[in-house]
Amino acid sequence: MKAFTYERAQTAAEAAAAAARNENAKFVAGGTNLLDLMKLEIETPAHLIDVNRLALDRVEATPEGGLRIGALVRNTDLAADERVRRDYAVLSRALVAGASPQLRNQATTAGNLLQRTRCPYFYDTNMPCNKRKPGSGCSAIGGFTRHHAILGTSEACIATHPSDMAVAMRALDASVETVRGDGSKRVIPIADFHRLPGNTPHVESALERGELITAVTLPKPVGGRHFYHKVRDRASYAFALVSVAAIVQPDGSGRVALGGVAHKPWRVEAAEPEMPRGSKAVAAGLLANARTTEDNAFKLPLAERTLASLLAEAKA
């Protein structure tokens, strides 16, 4: 690990200002992804700003009837929150489908959104990777791509976003609240928060330098039955090959988002009116323009069939 200096932030605005002043600074909260990457020297911050003591660790009701989830709420606590289990079950389900209990005890809401891809070529510092070293090339293209993206890819990157939580938040129309280095605040819809790789796969979110996530808000509950089906190589503690977050209403209408298939949680609102007609009808729009490789072409039928099993369960 490269040497770094360390400070403990007292307020969110102070943390953002400190990060904006120092382009080599990083925030650390749970640290479960950042420290792993620092040990491998994929992340080499010269300064760490510890945000763990900030008062952002509560889940509160909003005046609009939704929930405001503090950036530091641990994944375990969010999954166990009584209101989340009752009204946003897709989010609880997605959270407990991810990582291990130990990691969920440490990992935070904001950190989960900002975790980086598990593309093995991103992790292998001997290999070119446009995300790790912009302009160096993509080793995954033409490499072993069983886990890689099939939607929204570019010539520069075919990595996926690894989060389960973010997929549920996309289905729930969450918003990300931030504070910037100059103290100003803004709200970013989750749909605009994560970026597709394009020519700049190293730019993964809409956040500016120094900008700190303070909360994620959920609109008021939409009812319906909530599902998160995750298909992976092991029964537990593995990243998704494909995951499906869905909310299905009694009349068969609803919404659906996919994980494990793109550089961001994948949702196509225009495909959702097809929900009552079944998975094949939805998949036609949801998976349109997919670009697969020999290794990961299985993800197309897998996504459609996972949605089919989920819709069957919703009817039962």
Place this chain on the structure above:
Amino acid sequence: MSDFNPTRRNFLQAGAATGGFIASGHVLPVGAAGPSQPTASPAAASPQYDVRLRVNGSEHHLILDPRTTLLDALRERLRLTGPKKGCDQGQCGACTVIVNGRRTTSCLTLAVMHDGDEVTTIEGLGTPRNLHPMQAAFVKHDGYQCGFCTCGQICSAVAMLDEVKAGIPSHVTADLTQAPQLTDEEIRERMSGNICRCGAYSNIHEAIVEVAGERR
């Protein structure tokens, strides 16, 4: 016969003591700099930081390079070699300790982030003469072969039972609105963050079932 008897444990302890001496020789007195203020250290390129930890009921004041993981602080500085460095990536669970009541992979967190925190390692759960019920159950059910993962397994299992008691759901909890039941499936899922390469899982499972049964 030589007096030199390099057992693994003695070797580790000697190394830890030497490391502690070198570091403590170059720091300012406690209180000279505020908490988390760096102090210059000629021995290292990296600044050093004050960290106070309450470990197994005892207060410790350490002066640490901020790169020191909680695991390394426990093993190399406090000589608590129960938590093991298996993968050093948070995947195997051998380093699991209980921080402020919660099981944590100590390899994936920095010691400096835990100033003021309460840490329990296997050494704090029980002693050879007065085993924690989970330790006794692992012995009774032969819940190990090589033993490398055992300290993490036991810390994890103890905290896992508390998580169930607190109503925290898991991936296999059927009804999120009901208190989770400690079924075999729940135990397997909830212990999935602790890998045993010897494959002692069935005996580990039996040990946990026994302790959970006593608690019910």
